[in-house]
Amino acid sequence: MLKEFPLGREVDRPSAESAVEAYREKLSAQQLQLKEKKLPVIILIEGWGAAGKGSLIGRLIRYLDPRFYNVCTRSVPSDEELRKPFLWHYFTKIPQNGKIVIFDSGWMEETVRSVESKELGKKKLTERLEGIRIFERQLVENGYLVVKLFLHISRDEQKKRLEELEEDKNTDWRVSKADWRQNDHYDKQLKRFDKYLEATNEPWAPWNIVDATNRKEAELAAFRIVTEAIDAALAQRPGSVPLPHPERFPVLRMPQLAKVSLDKTVRSEEDYRAQLKSAQKRLRQLHNVLYRKKIPLVIVYEGWDAAGKGGNIKRLAAALDPRGAEVHPIAAPESFELSRHYLWRFWTRLPKTGHVAIFDRSWYGRVMVERLEGLCSEADWKRAYYEMNEFERELVRWGAIVVKFWIHIDPNTQLERFTERQNTPEKQWKITAEDWRNREKWPEYEKAINEMLRKTSTEFAPWYIVESKDKRYARLKALNIVIRAIEDRIREDD
Amino acid sequence: MLKEFPLGREVDRPSAESAVEAYREKLSAQQLQLKEKKLPVIILIEGWGAAGKGSLIGRLIRYLDPRFYNVCTRSVPSDEELRKPFLWHYFTKIPQNGKIVIFDSGWMEETVRSVESKELGKKKLTERLEGIRIFERQLVENGYLVVKLFLHISRDEQKKRLEELEEDKNTDWRVSKADWRQNDHYDKQLKRFDKYLEATNEPWAPWNIVDATNRKEAELAAFRIVTEAIDAALAQRPGSVPLPHPERFPVLRMPQLAKVSLDKTVRSEEDYRAQLKSAQKRLRQLHNVLYRKKIPLVIVYEGWDAAGKGGNIKRLAAALDPRGAEVHPIAAPESFELSRHYLWRFWTRLPKTGHVAIFDRSWYGRVMVERLEGLCSEADWKRAYYEMNEFERELVRWGAIVVKFWIHIDPNTQLERFTERQNTPEKQWKITAEDWRNREKWPEYEKAINEMLRKTSTEFAPWYIVESKDKRYARLKALNIVIRAIEDRIREDD
Numbered sequence: 010m011l012k013e014f015p016l017g018r019e020v021d022r023p024s025a026e027s028a029v030e031a032y033r034e035k036l037s038a039q040q041l042q043l044k045e046k047k048l049p050v051i052i053l054i055e056g057w058g059a060a061g062k063g064s065l066i067g068r069l070i071r072y073l074d075p076r077f078y079n080v081c082t083r084s085v086p087s088d089e090e091l092r093k094p095f096l097w098h099y100f101t102k103i104p105q106n107g108k109i110v111i112f113d114s115g116w117m118e119e120t121v122r123s124v125e126s127k128e129l130g131k132k133k134l135t136e137r138l139e140g141i142r143i144f145e146r147q148l149v150e151n152g153y154l155v156v157k158l159f160l161h162i163s164r165d166e167q168k169k170r171l172e173e174l175e176e177d178k179n180t181d182w183r184v185s186k187a188d189w190r191q192n193d194h195y196d197k198q199l200k201r202f203d204k205y206l207e208a209t210n211e212p213w214a215p216w217n218i219v220d221a222t223n224r225k226e227a228e229l230a231a232f233r234i235v236t237e238a239i240d241a242a243l244a245q246r247p248g249s250v251p252l253p254h255p256e257r258f259p260v261l262r263m264p265q266l267a268k269v270s271l272d273k274t275v276r277s278e279e280d281y282r283a284q285l286k287s288a289q290k291r292l293r294q295l296h297n298v299l300y301r302k303k304i305p306l307v308i309v310y311e312g313w314d315a316a317g318k319g320g321n322i323k324r325l326a327a328a329l330d331p332r333g334a335e336v337h338p339i340a341a342p343e344s345f346e347l348s349r350h351y352l353w354r355f356w357t358r359l360p361k362t363g364h365v366a367i368f369d370r371s372w373y374g375r376v377m378v379e380r381l382e383g384l385c386s387e388a389d390w391k392r393a394y395y396e397m398n399e400f401e402r403e404l405v406r407w408g409a410i411v412v413k414f415w416i417h418i419d420p421n422t423q424l425e426r427f428t429e430r431q432n433t434p435e436k437q438w439k440i441t442a443e444d445w446r447n448r449e450k451w452p453e454y455e456k457a458i459n460e461m462l463r464k465t466s467t468e469f470a471p472w473y474i475v476e477s478k479d480k481r482y483a484r485l486k487a488l489n490i491v492i493r494a495i496e497d498r499i500r501e502d503d
Numbered sequence: 504m505l506k507e508f509p510l511g512r513e514v515d516r517p518s519a520e521s522a523v524e525a526y527r528e529k530l531s532a533q534q535l536q537l538k539e540k541k542l543p544v545i546i547l548i549e550g551w552g553a554a555g556k557g558s559l560i561g562r563l564i565r566y567l568d569p570r571f572y573n574v575c576t577r578s579v580p581s582d583e584e585l586r587k588p589f590l591w592h593y594f595t596k597i598p599q600n601g602k603i604v605i606f607d608s609g610w611m612e613e614t615v616r617s618v619e620s621k622e623l624g625k626k627k628l629t630e631r632l633e634g635i636r637i638f639e640r641q642l643v644e645n646g647y648l649v650v651k652l653f654l655h656i657s658r659d660e661q662k663k664r665l666e667e668l669e670e671d672k673n674t675d676w677r678v679s680k681a682d683w684r685q686n687d688h689y690d691k692q693l694k695r696f697d698k699y700l701e702a703t704n705e706p707w708a709p710w711n712i713v714d715a716t717n718r719k720e721a722e723l724a725a726f727r728i729v730t731e732a733i734d735a736a737l738a739q740r741p742g743s744v745p746l747p748h749p750e751r752f753p754v755l756r757m758p759q760l761a762k763v764s765l766d767k768t769v770r771s772e773e774d775y776r777a778q779l780k781s782a783q784k785r786l787r788q789l790h791n792v793l794y795r796k797k798i799p800l801v802i803v804y805e806g807w808d809a810a811g812k813g814g815n816i817k818r819l820a821a822a823l824d825p826r827g828a829e830v831h832p833i834a835a836p837e838s839f840e841l842s843r844h845y846l847w848r849f850w851t852r853l854p855k856t857g858h859v860a861i862f863d864r865s866w867y868g869r870v871m872v873e874r875l876e877g878l879c880s881e882a883d884w885k886r887a888y889y890e891m892n893e894f895e896r897e898l899v900r901w902g903a904i905v906v907k908f909w910i911h912i913d914p915n916t917q918l919e920r921f922t923e924r925q926n927t928p929e930k931q932w933k934i935t936a937e938d939w940r941n942r943e944k945w946p947e948y949e950k951a952i953n954e955m956l957r958k959t960s961t962e963f964a965p966w967y968i969v970e971s972k973d974k975r976y977a978r979l980k981a982l983n984i985v986i987r988a989i990e991d992r993i994r995e996d997d
Contacts (some may be wrong), residue, residue, distance in 0.1 A: 076813075329561075
């Protein structure tokens with residue numbers, strides 16, 4: 010895309026100036042429309058070093074109300090950041106509804122840099138690009154506008170600018186070795202850029218190449234692209250963007266919940282204690298191995314109310330080093346969470362490599378409570394099956410072990426436990442009117458859960474049904490599944 | 504405190520075991536009381552390397568409900584973290600009401616390490632210790648329980664443990680050079696620990712030295728200390744902790760708002776444009792200097808509704824490099840913010856060194872809207888004056904420039920602007936029923952604001968009253984004040 014792009018056309022400066030002014034006013038007005046229509050906008054500005062990304066952003070935002078936008082810059086990632094999945098840096102920074110986030114270079118720059126440094130081999134690059142296409146598609150499908158600009162300059166122009174920056178002691182730190190390396194190997198870099206641009210130039214998030222030779226002209230082009238894209242998005246009804254049918258993931262066969270036998274029990278209390286002790290001991294050792302090998306572990310707990318999730322998690326968490334494990338109780342989202350992509354609050358809670366995150370309820374709320382309570386549209390929850398599969402595959406490709414538990418009981422057991430909670434003062438806080446209401450919807454939930462288990466139990470992130478009529482049995486089963494999952498993975502690695 | 508502490512007493516193991524069990528049940532029950540009483544608890548576990556901090560924490564939380572606690576561990580701080588104020592790492596991690604956060608070593612370890620490495624000279628150490636005492640006092644005064652434990656072992660014991668850890672390949676990475684250095688220079692390190700412990704052993708957050716020679720005994724002691732402290736805090740009425748009268752900060756003389764003349768204007772539109780352009784240009788240059796010298800800049804905007812804060816901020820922000828500047832619009836706190844110390848949401852928004860944070864409204868809401876709308880108690884807002892002075896001094900000691908603007912108009916000007924907003928469709932979103940209600944309370948607000956200006960205009964973080972009847976005059980004035988503040992600081996440094 011870059012090779013054939015003509016650079017350095019002559020421009021008529023005075024008219025550009027007044028055109029920019031008009032666009033600026035337009036963008037100012039659009040802010041309010043974004044707010045009203047709750048449309049979130051992501052603007053990604055990529056380009057050559059010294060192409061003027063920073064100053065272009067400065068111009069774009071000059072008359073924007075600071076309450077409506079944010080600029081995200083990434084310099085060299087910290088060790089902490091490097092221990093998160095690639096997309097974590099970006100997903101965690103997406104805007105709330107009605108707001109604009111401008112990325113001052115981002116997932117393109119980082120990817121091309123990793124290609125250059127040979128950190129990304131061929132297979133990993135393919136996966137990376139696929140992950141990026143999915144990332145952008147998921148954003149657009151969930152109502153985001155994604156505008157991507159690439160600021161293009163020639164080799165000579167870049168050289169001139171780098172030299173200028175270096176002459177002033179207040180700006181010379183802006184010029185890095187990487188910038189000069191880019192200039193020295195301009196043609197190679199252009200090919201890398203081009204490959205990336207072509208691989209990620211999708212109709213729902215197309216690339217816009219901007220000739221950045223003349224600053225005023227680049228500004229004009231950027232304003233035109235951004236304001237037109239916003240206008241188009243404002244005019245569009247949600248879901249009207251034509252999106253490709255996503256990949257179907259091969260899934261594992263799962264039994265219908267009704268057919269799961271719940272008569273499994275532990276032989277005796279002594280037997281339970283002994284097994285629990287030895288399983289916890291084993292898990293404790295394995296956590297050290299995870300640390301050492303920097304393998305992240307993500308565990309999802311879903312299950313019926315009163316199925317014994319809490320106690321099950323406690324036994325598991327107790328065997329982990331608390332310095333490297335965190336339990337995330339997921340309640341109804343707060344307003345700052347609700348106003349973003351529904352996966353955002355899970356991206357923000359991902360563990361570092363070598364650490365464990367246990368989700369006490371999870372993203373699967375989308376296809377259970379949100380579906381049944383009408384908290385999202387039908388299109389939303391239907392789409393969520395593959396979005397969640399994609400999300401989990403991204404985690405697995407990053408290196409994570411993903412284990413998902415459905416803690417299972419039958420309606421009678423639930424009734425017994427509800428009644429016991431109601432009658433035990435120290436346990437009353439555990440039971441609410443909502444629990445009783447949910448209970449009435451058991452059949453609808455069961456149908457939704459069966460569908461969820463059928464559609465999202467992938468080989469890379471399988472569901473395990475954990476029979477929890479005997480809670481002790483369930484605890485041992487969950488512990489042993491986690492142990493096996495880690496052992497399998499370590500064996501592969503060795 | 505450590506030197507005279509007897510280590511390695513003999514213990515009667517079987518009774519310890521059952522006592523631990525009883526404490527565990529007690530702590531489990533206390534969780535619910537914490538939840539009910541909305542009491543937040545911070546447990547700081549410090550101690551020698553290999554004293555068993557991690558495994559002690561593992562034992563403390565074994566039967567806690569993961570929804571109620573969190574463990575914070577800090578390894579080597581990232582570059583990003585190092586560019587935040589020292590207390591930022593800890594203040595941003597304090598718990599919500601009703602929850603427990605356990606710090607697996609924290610502000611003590613980091614401070615002593617900096618003493619050891621000679622990063623902290625005498626003066627800086629004094630300031631650091633003062634900052635820590637204030638941090639803990641502010642937490643306690645705002646309803647937090649702070650429990651501090653130091654795990655003590657002898658030199659021989661430490662040596663033995665380090666050797667054991669190194670023998671196993673899954674744990675040998677846990678032993679660092681720093682641990683061995685500690686052991687080699689045990690006596691010196693003991694003196695450093697002791698100095699720290701003595702300097703921060705305050706009645707509102709006293710130290711508990713725990714003999715960690717025997718793990719079971721240490722566990723027992725920790726459970727006893729924690730559960731007793733929680734019991735005491737639950738029994739206490741808020742505000743009943745005896746706290747010292749804090750330091751009075753010397754303040755600058757401020758005029759009464761009523762006496763501020765509002766007739767200042769810019770001569771002409773051309774004059775305004777020319778001055779704006781040159782001031783913005785100057786500020787743009789200075790931002791580069793801030794970057795280079797890694798000086799952080801914090802700007803607070805407060806002012807009457809419709810005083811022109813938004814437009815003023817826009818002109819200032821437009822002159823800054825958006826990659827290093829952020830505007831934080833402060834609205835009513837969301838529930839996850841309300842349930843923490845009121846300064847928490849400002850700590851989380853502090854800039855990195857070399858960056859600029861502009862607060863569009865700020866922590867001063869405490870002594871204006873929160874005071875007048877009864878959103879906090881009288882004791883709360885009265886205490887806030889010195890808490891905010893302390894907060895700002897901490898920022899200045901970190902190296903920040905702090906500038907605070909009161910954007911000022913008179914009631915008639917406000918009425919005109921409200922009416923204009925009401926009558927202009929594009930501006931209607933800017934005016935709400937609440938604005939009209941606030942307007943009725945002008946005299947009360949004026950009284951509160953005068954008190955605020957009088958009590959919190961310190962030499963290190965002065966207030967500037969910006970006359971904004973002529974908004975253009977106000978914009979130039981604010982810009983020039985920021986420019987001067989930066990220039991003064993740079994001159995000092997050079």
